[in-house]
Amino acid sequence: MQIIFHIDLNAFFASAEISIHPELKGKPIVICRQSKRSIITTASYEARKYGIHSAMPLFQAKELCSHLVTVEPHFELYKALSQSFFEIIATFSPYLEVASIDECYVDMTEYFQKNKANPQDVAKTIQDKVYDTLSLQCSIGIAPNKFLAKMASDMKKPMGITIITNKDIKTKLWPLSIKDMIGVGKKTQPKLIELGIETIGDLANYHNYEKIKPIFGKNALIFYQRANGKDFSKINYSKNELKSVGNSTTFETDSNDEQFIRKKFRDLSREVSQRAKKRELISNSISITLKYTREKSRTKQIIIEHYTNEEEIIFATALLLFENIYNGEKLRLVGVSLNNVIHYKELNQQISLFEHVQDNYYISQKDKTDQIIEELNSSLDDIHLIKASSLIHKEKIQKKYIKNDE
């Protein structure tokens, strides 16, 4: 039988800030941007005592706690700490799947075959090591599969260790609300309650599988099995490749000022370009999102001729898409995304599949885009824009490609 650990950093962003600003310790703090439309990404345990939690709008949190301290997020810090956290875990087992910035699954089966040890003790050792090294607390769930391990790590926080075995399914899993099941959100929950399914146990024992099928679609069987404590999904320790890189921003106040909106697209395109470059990712699929209200949004996507991560091309394409779908109404959010990103290396592999020297579809040469920068910056009228953009898309840049003869 497998032994899976699910390890989750507690109040991660808040703890990270406290670790470098010890004066914040013991205070009710929340991590969020300082804006009237902000929502809280993480609340410290002191703040949680006031009923404050993630995803709560900042203005509400302030109503609950007048002396609340807000801290701007520092994602670079979190990424660095997260990386160190995973490195520590990997010293126990290499079979590690990064699930998000603050959690991972680890297959510890082999570890316990080699080492005579008690899982509870090993979990404690991991917690201590993470705490001593990074001043971060974590909760650990131990179970025979990923789903149960994840459910277990949620049960005791902070610094909890929870074991769920097959014998515990009826007592520990089944009483939980169906909303606590991973993958059941606020749209699915009411549909299940309609069928009389209010707990995970209700789902596990539901008599009519045909009725739950359309609610879960393709994954119906997987949900049904999980409710019964069975999960056959494997630790995917070789994944963790990004599929998209995006950036979006909500305006302080809704706006239909196109000059202002273009400026936002410029900033978003720059950010996306920089982040993609840092990770050496390129894409030929660019999309924008326009949000008019919290309910009403539009997205538009286009496949361009070349793979790129250049700011100017992302920007020009975003503007083209914008002209294409914008209806002139006030917007609350705009976003830009590179979709289906691949690594530089992958593109080279794809190209080397061809026998002959090919155009390299990745535009990286700055000088080729410099003229377009000029045009775009000097004038942003539509005709100019389309010209500039078609220039970008049509231009194929020859890159020396040396045929690999092996």
Next chain:
DNA sequence: TCTGGGGTCCTAGGACCC
């Protein structure tokens, strides 16, 4: 004065090919 921003995955419909 009033609910973010980073993502992943699934679905359904249309275009197109054979």
Next chain:
DNA sequence: TCTGGGGTCCTAGGACCC
């Protein structure tokens, strides 16, 4: 005599997670 069906790719939208 009177318009298939399977497969694939693309797009837009939506649910969900942290």
